[in-house]
Amino acid sequence: MPYFPFKQFVTVMVLAASVGCGAALAQTSPYSGVGATPAPEDLGALAWTAGPSGKELPPGKGTAKQGALIYMVKCAMCHGRDAEGVRWAPGAFSVISGPRLGGGNGVPLFRRPAGRITTMAYTAPFTAAIFNTIAVEMPLFRAGTLTSDEVYNLTAYMLFKNGLVKEDEVMDRDTLPKVQMPNRNAFPATDEIYMDMQKRGCIQTFGMCRDR
Amino acid sequence: MKSEDKRTNSRQSARRRFLKRSAALAGLAAVGGIRPARGQDFLSKLPPLPDPKERTDYVPEDLVPKEHVLRDPWTGEMMRDEAGDLVVDWTGTPQWEAYRKNVRAAGGPRYGPEKDTRLYGVRSRYVTAHRLGSDGGSGLGFSGIPTAPNTTKVHFPTQGTPLHSQMGIITPSGLHFLDEHGEVPEIDPREHRLTIFGMVDRPLTLTMDELMDLPSVSRIHTVECNSNGTTTYRNRLEPWATAGHVFMELSCSEWTGVLLSTLFEMVGVKKGAKWFQASAVDEYNQSWSIPMWKAMDDAMVAYGQNGEPVRPEQGFPLRLLLPGFQGTMNIKRLRRIKITDEVTLFHRMYTEQFPDNKITWFRMEMPPKSCILRPSGGQQLTRRGFYEIRGVAWSGGGKIRRVEVSVDGGKTWKDAEIQGPVHSKAHTRFVFPWRWNGEEVIIASRCTDERGSTQPTSAEFAKHQGVDLDTLMTRGSNRINITQPWKIDREGRVTNAVFSI
Numbered sequence: 001m002p003y004f005p006f007k008q009f010v011t012v013m014v015l016a017a018s019v020g021c022g023a024a025l026a027q028t029s030p031y032s033g034v035g036a037t038p039a040p041e042d043l044g045a046l047a048w049t050a051g052p053s054g055k056e057l058p059p060g061k062g063t064a065k066q067g068a069l070i071y072m073v074k075c076a077m078c079h080g081r082d083a084e085g086v087r088w089a090p091g092a093f094s095v096i097s098g099p100r101l102g103g104g105n106g107v108p109l110f111r112r113p114a115g116r117i118t119t120m121a122y123t124a125p126f127t128a129a130i131f132n133t134i135a136v137e138m139p140l141f142r143a144g145t146l147t148s149d150e151v152y153n154l155t156a157y158m159l160f161k162n163g164l165v166k167e168d169e170v171m172d173r174d175t176l177p178k179v180q181m182p183n184r185n186a187f188p189a190t191d192e193i194y195m196d197m198q199k200r201g202c203i204q205t206f207g208m209c210r211d212r
Numbered sequence: 213m214k215s216e217d218k219r220t221n222s223r224q225s226a227r228r229r230f231l232k233r234s235a236a237l238a239g240l241a242a243v244g245g246i247r248p249a250r251g252q253d254f255l256s257k258l259p260p261l262p263d264p265k266e267r268t269d270y271v272p273e274d275l276v277p278k279e280h281v282l283r284d285p286w287t288g289e290m291m292r293d294e295a296g297d298l299v300v301d302w303t304g305t306p307q308w309e310a311y312r313k314n315v316r317a318a319g320g321p322r323y324g325p326e327k328d329t330r331l332y333g334v335r336s337r338y339v340t341a342h343r344l345g346s347d348g349g350s351g352l353g354f355s356g357i358p359t360a361p362n363t364t365k366v367h368f369p370t371q372g373t374p375l376h377s378q379m380g381i382i383t384p385s386g387l388h389f390l391d392e393h394g395e396v397p398e399i400d401p402r403e404h405r406l407t408i409f410g411m412v413d414r415p416l417t418l419t420m421d422e423l424m425d426l427p428s429v430s431r432i433h434t435v436e437c438n439s440n441g442t443t444t445y446r447n448r449l450e451p452w453a454t455a456g457h458v459f460m461e462l463s464c465s466e467w468t469g470v471l472l473s474t475l476f477e478m479v480g481v482k483k484g485a486k487w488f489q490a491s492a493v494d495e496y497n498q499s500w501s502i503p504m505w506k507a508m509d510d511a512m513v514a515y516g517q518n519g520e521p522v523r524p525e526q527g528f529p530l531r532l533l534l535p536g537f538q539g540t541m542n543i544k545r546l547r548r549i550k551i552t553d554e555v556t557l558f559h560r561m562y563t564e565q566f567p568d569n570k571i572t573w574f575r576m577e578m579p580p581k582s583c584i585l586r587p588s589g590g591q592q593l594t595r596r597g598f599y600e601i602r603g604v605a606w607s608g609g610g611k612i613r614r615v616e617v618s619v620d621g622g623k624t625w626k627d628a629e630i631q632g633p634v635h636s637k638a639h640t641r642f643v644f645p646w647r648w649n650g651e652e653v654i655i656a657s658r659c660t661d662e663r664g665s666t667q668p669t670s671a672e673f674a675k676h677q678g679v680d681l682d683t684l685m686t687r688g689s690n691r692i693n694i695t696q697p698w699k700i701d702r703e704g705r706v707t708n709a710v711f712s713i
């Protein structure tokens with residue numbers, strides 16, 4: 001469905017909360033009674049964010065073709081008609097500006113080869129990074145106003161403008177995580193190195209983490 | 213009001229009589245012939261108070277200029293204090309002008325200020341330390357937010373701390389640095405909520421009042437940008453750079469709030485949860501994914517900064533504080549926390565790439581750094597002889613254990629004295645007595661934190677990055693903690709000598 005099923009979500013959350021409270025009576029916090037059960041608006045678009053597996057992606061779907069139309073209305077004035085980005089002349093400041101989103105041609109390399117264009121689609125190791133950003137943070141100054149379908153459409157459009165999906169390929173909670181991102185191998189296979197700074201070795205080298 | 217007048221009138225004649233006798237009395241009292249009046253008599257014989265309309269100290273309510281009365285921001289009503297009296301800012305009122313005229317007679321213009329500062333103080337007009345606007349050159353596509361008129365070519369909405377003017381370990385709230393990517397919103401604290409949900413037994417939404425009822429802590433910590441001191445920022449490399457230009461994205465405050473461990477215990481984190489996502493409520497709801505171990509360690513949500521509520525530019529009414537972590541993760545205007553078992557990314561992917569093309573994704577903890585603040589860039593030594601070299605050291609890894617100072621260009625290092633109490637992940641003051649002999653010299657400091665990490669020299673850092681020193685100097689590094697040397701020439705001028713040590 002196009003919109004997040006708030007009513008069902010609330011029912012499920014309330015039930016879960018009450019079941020949780022009932023089951024955990026023996027272990028209720030000493031501060032019980034403080035605070036209220038969240039309403040759907042309290043969760044906002046953060047309810048839709050997901051990790052590399054995409055298992056927390058919301059229901060909904062989109063294609064790049066649909067995304068192009070939404071993009072023109074909501075994104076183009078800051079990110080350019082062709083997702084090439086908008087920059088102003090030095091000294092001509094404007095809040096209406098944004099980075100290049102499309103036309104990437106390679107993953108970032110240390111030697112920064114000439115002509116290399118690294119957009120977020122070429123830097124992000126998994127699609128959820130793009131989905132999360134659009135869902136929670138965009139459009140600038142109107143963050144949190146998109147529906148889940150719109151976010152899928154725009155994510156598909158961004159991937160399409162970087163040559164990673166076809167124009168009518170349907171992106172939903174199952175297909176989106178499966179898109180092979182060019183920079184996927186730059187991300188560690190597991191998050192174990194982030195779980196223990198001592199093990200990670202940052203402290204040994206001037207406090208500057210450098211994962212190998 | 214009426215009782216006040218009665219009191220005045222009944223005193224007037226008594227006071228007039230007293231005045232007539234006062235000269236004679238004073239003369240006789242000096243001789244020792246007449247004893248001074250007792251307490252109660254004295255009160256009734258006080259000189260008469262002037263006509264209320266001519267008084268400039270107490271002003272009757274009907275004479276208060278109503279446009280100068282402070283108003284409740286929510287109801288628009290005129291504010292009254294606990295005694296029922298109006299709260300007024302007298303700047304620009306006729307009564308204030310009368311006060312200034314009178315007071316000039318008493319002690320001069322120093323006692324007749326331009327502005328009524330009784331309700332909230334200001335500093336001396338001879339103190340001019342100010343925040344530094346900065347060209348961030350971040351390349352993120354923020355080609356500019358409309359900026360207020362300025363003389364610097366301010367490109368990026370950074371207002372940096374003038375670290376060289378900081379005297380202790382606390383950065384004055386008005387000089388605390390900020391990086392704002394949009395407007396600073398006006399959030400009504402009564403409307404603000406903090407929602408915690410996700411892999412929890414009891415998802416919760418809390419109001420600000422409820423947060424302030426919970427068990428609280430108050431701790432001194434720095435907030436520092438990931439790129440503080442970066443050599444990709446050109447001003448930082450200029451010979452005229454001050455300590456503020458070098459380390460502007462750094463401030464230290466006392467933060468008061470609730471530990472995340474308290475909140476997470478309230479909601480009941482489920483087994484298997486390894487990360488939490490924190491999200492703001494402002495123009496673009498900046499969000500970060502943070503490991504769970506930090507939440508159970510010393511992370512907190514802060515509503516107080518240096519004794520008063522966190523200021524809007526620092527995240528009023530609530531900000532996340534992750535002591536020692538890069539500044540951008542200390543989400544301002546914190547609104548939501550989602551607890552999950554998977555790492556994720558949002559648009560700020562603060563990465564660094566190395567010659568083997570491997571990328572480091574989550575660096576999180578800030579490395580140990582230190583800086584001599586006196587003498588530092590832009591200052592002038594006016595004579596030979598004794599100076600106390602002093603500065604601050606800080607590390608995201610914990611307490612500062614050791615600070616060394618070199619006064620011979622890095623050839624030898626001696627321990628400086630660390631002034632306690634030493635706070636973890638906070639500014640730490642160090643002092644080093646020194647005599648300047650008038651010769652050209654390069655001085656620098658180097659610190660070690662309690663985990664054994666030491667600040668590297670430029671050469672050591674280049675080697676760590678896998679590049680040679682030349683490449684480091686030209687390519688720069690976003691996140692860098694090399695020593696900060698200052699050069700003092702024969703005339704006593706202090707300049708930036710970055711990369712010298």
